[in-house]
Amino acid sequence: MGSDSHYQIPAIDFSINSTELDRGTDKWYNLCKRVREACENYGCFExxxxxxxxxxxxDTFSMIRQLFNLPVETKEKNVNPKPFHGYYGQYPTTPFYESFGIEDSSNYESFKSFTELMWPDGHEQFCNTVVTMVKKMDELKEMIEMMILxxxxxxxxxxxxxACKTLLRVMKYDAPPSGQYANGHYGLTPHTDKLVSTILCDDQVSGLEFETKDGQWVKLSLSPTxxxxxxxxxxxxxxxxxxxRLKHRVMISGEKERYSLGxxxxxxxxxxxxxxxxxxDDEHPRILKDFDYKDFSKFTFTQEGSAIDSEMQVFAFAGISST
Incomplete structure (x- = not known):
């Protein structure tokens, strides 16, 4: 794990031939314990x-570049009333960032509908390539969920x-104007994710940073695999x-665009x-009330919710008072 700090997140091996992936064995449960400890102590793991x-x-990143090269008026057809479930871009607060949200993206017919919205004559290669990638990321996510359970x-x-469906979000961060923001500029501001969990990969262009529990920001670089x-x-x-939860941000610098998908x-x-x-239990009393996810998601984008630091929004919405 590349970093400019001694602080590193856990790296866990899920190789195909690993006997640790045989559910029910001692090795499996040892791996589950490592996954749980990583989630509890760091909020993430490689x-x-x-x-x-x-x-x-x-091939998937090649297809994604084609998507972002489409005219703005075409991109804006990706409309969804749910926050970040459609096209997001051309905003003054995040001038270098744009993204697409594709709902139920491991469902071929759902993804095909999105593809035909972007390319009315169809784009079979785009559809087949990206759906195949999403399904494999889904398999990984489902395995991790079982490990947590x-x-x-x-x-x-x-x-x-x-109970979830997969939302695929593909993201692009433009390189800043030449000579500007040598020390980095926000591509995406600090936040915690409002969706359940994320499997993320990128195109090897750095930018992702996370905040440690003691408030340090650390660069995070993933290997190609x-x-x-x-x-x-x-x-x-x-x-x-x-x-x-992992509080993270994207800082852009240098001359290369950054692409990622989650x-x-x-x-x-x-x-x-x-x-x-x-x-x-007595040692772990409830910290949050039951809450409707849709209402919480909407709250984060209200004037009241958006004025609250991202990591405190869930407590403002559903916290249990200690008094």
């Missing part, structure tokens, strides 16, 4: 994962942590505060976020 071919990853002894009790798992606010709520766990319509009852 995954060495060779089940996604490097060529598929390269097993690590808390809940794998036989619960089918999932929070690595992915990043990020804990979001709903996982904090589900784990009753055991898991640490498979986000987006709760199904009507989902109520609550703490798993097995994770509430």
């Amino acid at each position: 995954i060495a994962y060779d089940k996604i071919p490097l060529q598929l990853k390269a 097993d690590s808390y002894g809940l794998g036989e009790k619960l089918n999932s942590i929070i 690595s992915y990043l798992f990020i804990v979001g606010d709903p996982l904090l709520a589900w784990s009753n505060g055991r898991m640490h 498979a986000f766990g987006s709760p199904l319509e009507g989902t109520i976020i609550n703490a798993a009852k097995e994770l509430v």
